[in-house]
Amino acid sequence: MQEFDHIQSLWQSHSVEVKISSDEMLSQAKKEVAGIRTRSLFNIAGMVLSFAAIAALLVLFEFNSWATPVGLIIILVAIGISTFVLYKDHAIISRNDFTQHPNSFLEQLKKYQLNKFTIYNKLYWFYAFALSFGFIFYFYEMLESLSLWLQIAISAFTIFWMVLCATILRRSYLKREKERLDLLIEKFERISNQFDEHQ
Amino acid sequence: MEKKDQLFKQIFEANSKKIFHLCYGYTGDEDSANDLLQETFLKVWQNLDKFRNKSLISTWIYRIAVNTCLTYLRSEKRQAKDELTDNIIENRVEEFSEKNEQIALLYKSIAKLEENDRLIITMVLDELPYNEIAEISGISEGNLRVKIHRIKQKLTELYNQHARI
Numbered sequence: 001m002q003e004f005d006h007i008q009s010l011w012q013s014h015s016v017e018v019k020i021s022s023d024e025m026l027s028q029a030k031k032e033v034a035g036i037r038t039r040s041l042f043n044i045a046g047m048v049l050s051f052a053a054i055a056a057l058l059v060l061f062e063f064n065s066w067a068t069p070v071g072l073i074i075i076l077v078a079i080g081i082s083t084f085v086l087y088k089d090h091a092i093i094s095r096n097d098f099t100q101h102p103n104s105f106l107e108q109l110k111k112y113q114l115n116k117f118t119i120y121n122k123l124y125w126f127y128a129f130a131l132s133f134g135f136i137f138y139f140y141e142m143l144e145s146l147s148l149w150l151q152i153a154i155s156a157f158t159i160f161w162m163v164l165c166a167t168i169l170r171r172s173y174l175k176r177e178k179e180r181l182d183l184l185i186e187k188f189e190r191i192s193n194q195f196d197e198h199q
Numbered sequence: 200m201e202k203k204d205q206l207f208k209q210i211f212e213a214n215s216k217k218i219f220h221l222c223y224g225y226t227g228d229e230d231s232a233n234d235l236l237q238e239t240f241l242k243v244w245q246n247l248d249k250f251r252n253k254s255l256i257s258t259w260i261y262r263i264a265v266n267t268c269l270t271y272l273r274s275e276k277r278q279a280k281d282e283l284t285d286n287i288i289e290n291r292v293e294e295f296s297e298k299n300e301q302i303a304l305l306y307k308s309i310a311k312l313e314e315n316d317r318l319i320i321t322m323v324l325d326e327l328p329y330n331e332i333a334e335i336s337g338i339s340e341g342n343l344r345v346k347i348h349r350i351k352q353k354l355t356e357l358y359n360q361h362a363r364i
Contacts, residue, residue: 003355004355007324007355007358008323008324008326010298010301010302011224011321011325012325013298014305016219020237021211022207022208022212022240023208025237026241028237029237187238
């Protein structure tokens, strides 16, 4: 039969080790947020690269038909507008540091999440239609010299790729992004709520 | 900014071990305790400017930790406490000794207590003064003394029950 004193000495004899330093702890927390920022930046960088590549096509090559540059310009405008919208969305989360201003960061994060869904739901369709339209004009000259089967194959692959991006890839990206953001928002809300209660 | 970093470092070094032990006693699991420790100190870092010296800083941190512990398991719907306690025992198999077995029994017994009682008893085991525990848990000192007496009895009983099995 043991007494409470024995339990207390047992507790005190069990030494626990904190395996993380204060610096590591803060940098680990910052990493989670940085991950979202980095992914958003990669997204923008990809769009800028596509813009540059298509702009180079327009500048460096001469085309026989008016349809080709028109197609390329439509694609460029679509990419340009989407990149600008993505950049504006990125600016929302890059503005402040969550370790300094937790409540305003939480607000921004929620705004970012909402914007992200508007972009990938409403804006995406504008982007997809504009690209399809642009490609139709572009292919008018580009595919002319190719055999019929090759024309069909390239057109079919382009349609297949666009449909794949608009359905499976878009949905799975949105799902993953929502899970990541939900987790972060839940964590920051827990942190802010406690201070609303106590301060 | 550097001043804040320096202050935070000092606060972390002075309090992290006790807070980790509190979280470990509450969850019975090292990984969860680590998550709770980080969340607690993240709150400390973010709200350091709001601390008004009305109480000891350690009391303030304990209060944050207690609240973090209570909301963490509920909102995250973590594993049941029995499952967690089994983890401790499994984790310790390789370093089996009579003392480790007793420690595992102690955590298993703590895990059988109510959530609030678990937090109060870990502070008692860490020899925090009663007035501080009262402030942290928001209970009057008189009520707390009665409560602690009851929890001590319950814990001793549970420990002895497990020791007999």
